[in-house]
Amino acid sequence: MTSQELRRNRRLERPRERVLQEAWDLMAEKGLADLSLSELGRRLETSAGHLSYYFGSKNGLLLELLRWSEDDLIAQLNVVLDSDDPALERLRGLCELFFPRAVGDPRWLLWVELWPRVMHEPALQEAHFALDEAWREAMVRLLEELVGGDVEQLSRRMLALMDGLSVALLTGEPGVTQADAWEHVQALLPSR
Numbered sequence: 377m378t379s380q381e382l383r384r385n386r387r388l389e390r391p392r393e394r395v396l397q398e399a400w401d402l403m404a405e406k407g408l409a410d411l412s413l414s415e416l417g418r419r420l421e422t423s424a425g426h427l428s429y430y431f432g433s434k435n436g437l438l439l440e441l442l443r444w445s446e447d448d449l450i451a452q453l454n455v456v457l458d459s460d461d462p463a464l465e466r467l468r469g470l471c472e473l474f475f476p477r478a479v480g481d482p483r484w485l486l487w488v489e490l491w492p493r494v495m496h497e498p499a500l501q502e503a504h505f506a507l508d509e510a511w512r513e514a515m516v517r518l519l520e521e522l523v524g525g526d527v528e529q530l531s532r533r534m535l536a537l538m539d540g541l542s543v544a545l546l547t548g549e550p551g552v553t554q555a556d557a558w559e560h561v562q563a564l565l566p567s568r
Contacts, residue, residue: 394420395416395420398416399441400441400444400482402415402419403482408485411434413431413437416437435497438489439499439500439503445483445486446483449473453470453473453511453514456470456473463521463522466518467519470514471557472554474511474538475545479545479548481545484543484546488546515531515535519534533564534561537561537564538561541557541560542557
C-alpha cells in the first residue's frame with residue numbers, strides 16, 4: 377500500500393479530512409479549473425454553502441489543501457533531515473521531496489495556482505511564506521553542514537533554481553528529469 381493510500385485510509389474517518397481528500401481527488405482528476413465548491417459539494421452530497429462555511433472561498437479551500445499536503449511532506453522532510461545519512465544524501469532527499477513526482481503533480485498544481493493569488497490577498501501571502509519557510513530552513517541547515525559559513529544567498533539561489541526546475545518537471549518539459557534537476561542543484565555547491 378502506498379503512503380498516499382495509507383494517508384487516505386487514515387484520514388477519511390474524519391469529516392474535514394474526507395472533504396480535503398475528495399477535493400484532492402477532484403483536482404487530480406479534473407484540474408484546478410473544475411475544482412469548485414459547487415462540484416465538491418455535489419461529490420460529497422452537501423451544499424456549496426456548507427463548504428463555504430468551513431473554507432470561506434475557493435482560495436480558502438486551496439490554502440487548506442496546500443497545508444494538508446505540505447504537512448505530510450514536512451513530516452517526510454523531517455525524517456530525511458534527522459537521518460544519519462551524509463549531508464549530501466540528505467540534500468538529495470530534500471530535492472526528491474521538493475520536486476514534482478510526475479507531470480501534473482497535484483501538490484505543485486496547488487502551488488502554481490496559489491502564486492498569482494498571493495499578490496492580491498494578504499492572508500494567502502502570509503500562509504505562502506510560512507509554508508515556504510520550512511523548506512528554506514531545511515536548505516540552510518543542510519548547506520551549513522555541507523559548506524559552512526553564511527549560506528543564506530546560496531540557499532535562495534538553490535531554491536529559486538529548484539522552483540524553476542519544478543515547473544519544467546511539472547509541465548513535462550522534454551529533456552528535464554529529476555536526475556537532471558539534482559545534477560543542476562549539485563552544480564551550485566561550491567567545490568569542497
